[in-house]
Amino acid sequence: MFKELFRKQRKYATIPSEQAKKEIPEGIMQKCPSCGTILIAKELEKNLKVCKSCGYHFxxxxxxxxxxxxxxxxxxxxxxxxxxxxxxxxxxxxxxxxxxxxxxxxxxxxxxxxxxxxxxxxxxxxxxxxxxxxxxxxxxxxxxxxxxxxxxxxxxxxxxxxxxxxxxxxxxxxxxxxxxxxxxxxxxxxxxxxxxxxxxxxxxxxxxxxxxxxxxxxxxxxxxxxxxxxxxxxxxxxxxxxxxxxxxxxxxxxxxxxxxxxxxxxxxxxxxxxxxxxxx
Missing domain, CATH: 3.90.226.10 (2-enoyl-CoA Hydratase; Chain A, domain 1)
Known part of the structure; x- marks a missing residue:
């Protein structure tokens, strides 16, 4: 338990492999050009393509x-x-x-x-x-x-x-x-x-x-x-x-x-x- 508590933390970020990137379908997320919020595409469509954060109309x-x-x-x-x-x-x-x-x-x-x-x-x-x-x-x-x-x-x-x-x-x-x-x-x-x-x-x-x-x-x-x-x-x-x-x-x-x-x-x-x- 103590060994896990004091273990050395990694100082680098993990970059997804090209294969992992391919497994994520395109069009799932969309970025609002007004406020920069990352939006789920299906949720955006349900909201008539209006950003819930700033009200931007796509x-x-x-x-x-x-x-x-x-x-x-x-x-x-x-x-x-x-x-x-x-x-x-x-x-x-x-x-x-x-x-x-x-x-x-x-x-x-x-x-x-x-x-x-x-x-x-x-x-x-x-x-x-x-x-x-x-x-x-x-x-x-x-x-x-x-x-x-x-x-x-x-x-x-x-x-x-x-x-x-x-x-x-x-x-x-x-x-x-x-x-x-x-x-x-x-x-x-x-x-x-x-x-x-x-x-x-x-x-x-x-x-x-x-x-x-x-x-x-x-x-x-x-x-x-x-x-x-x-x-x-x-x-x-x-x-x-x-x-x-x-x-x-x-x-x-x-x-x-x-x-x-x-x-x-x-x-x-x-x-x-x-x-x-x-x-x-």
Whole structure:
């Protein structure tokens, strides 16, 4: 017993062998980029990909977002067959589209359809930043415009989750035209007094933030979301001023009247149900 008590302690750390490393499956743990906390992946998914330590909102895919918001088994997709072309013969564009389709199992950067949320019917659109950074090409604009038109016809509220790096450069001016097309479809909704709720997630930038993302009757954002048109450096060089540290965050925009509310993902479904109930 005494021999064990006074035995000499090792001064070196044991490094796991390569074999031991291989036996640990990838994706079990995930590190929060905000606070550095190591999180168990399954627990993170149960918490809707929100860090329990600091509240950081990890990106969500379109299927994950639909699963967290829409009633189970009550989502019916629109226009899944629409595929992007290569109108400008841009180098490697077709190849990159196929790579993203294989990686995400989606045909484009937005999923649209209709379903119920808390029993209330709605047309729903969800952008997915995994596909070409959620950039807005012709198909993305077309799907959103068609969803708005269906919402107008059915008189269902339209809820759109935005996540985008802006217009898709590989389609040139055709991508910029989607700003006008989607805005016109939303203006028709407005004239018909059909509710449009825009939910801005991280990031929502460029031509998307300058068009349909900012045109909601109610504009909601997730905490800490980056929302803006041009980048910080470009704006600082243009105005020749240092911008606030929280510039282009959801909280900054809320403080300056460009958002109606900032809502945690954990409370978002309940918030949307209350809005739909109020406007039913």
């Amino acid at each position: 990106p969500m895919s379109a299927p994950e977002r639909i699963g967290s918001i829409v009633d189970v088994g009550r989502f019916f997709e629109y226009d899944a067959e629409l595929l992007s072309e290569d109108p400008l013969s841009f180098p490697d564009y077709t190849k990159k589209l196929k790579q993203d389709q294989e990686k995400t199992k989606l045909n484009e950067a937005v999923v649209t359809g209709e379903g119920t949320i808390g029993g209330y019917p709605a047309v729903i659109g969800v952008m997915d930043s995994r596909f070409r950074m959620g950039s807005m090409g012709s198909v993305v604009g077309e799907k959103i415009a068609r969803a708005a038109e269906r919402a107008t016809t059915k008189r269902y509220p339209f809820i759109l989750f935005c996540a985008s790096g802006g217009a898709r450069m590989q389609e040139g001016v055709l991508s910029l035209m989607q700003m006008a097309k989607t805005s016109a479809a939303l203006e028709k909704m407005n004239r018909e007094k059909v509710l449009f709720v825009s939910v801005l997630t991280n990031p929502t930038t460029g031509g998307v933030s300058a068009s349909f993302a900012s045109l909601g009757d109610i504009n909601i954002a997730e905490p800490g979301a980056l929302i803006g048109f041009a980048g910080r450096r470009v704006i600082e060089q243009t105005v020749r001023q240092k911008l606030p540290d929280d510039f282009q965050t959801a909280e900054f925009l809320l403080k300056h009247g460009q958002l109606d509310m900032v809502v945690s993902r954990l409370e978002l479904r309940d918030t949307l149900i209350k809005i739909l109930e109020f406007h039913a």
